[in-house]
Amino acid sequence: MDRYMALIDGEAGGYGVVFPDLPGCTAMGDTIDDAIGNAATVLRIWVAMVEERGMPVPGPSRLEALRENAEVIKALSEGATVTTIPKVV
Helix, strand or coil, X not given: CCEEEEEEEEECCEEEEEXXXXXXXXXXXXXHHHHHHHHHXXXXXXXXXXXXXXXXXXXXXXXXXXXXXXXXXXXXXXXXXXXXXXXXX
């Protein structure tokens, strides 16, 4: 099962989740737990839409590659938290 790294940021009442490997795949939630749950749902929908269009779904990057990603570095330096979300289809 593939697991994608997700970055969580925000504050009480409004958290956002982005997937560095999946452009446009984002989620929100009032709590961190809500945001993570919504991210799992959005990931499933995003994958289905990409596959419907006959496009390949990018695989998750290796952790080493993400550690060198400028956007990831910036988000972490600004206080983002990291989690992983499994791709469940």
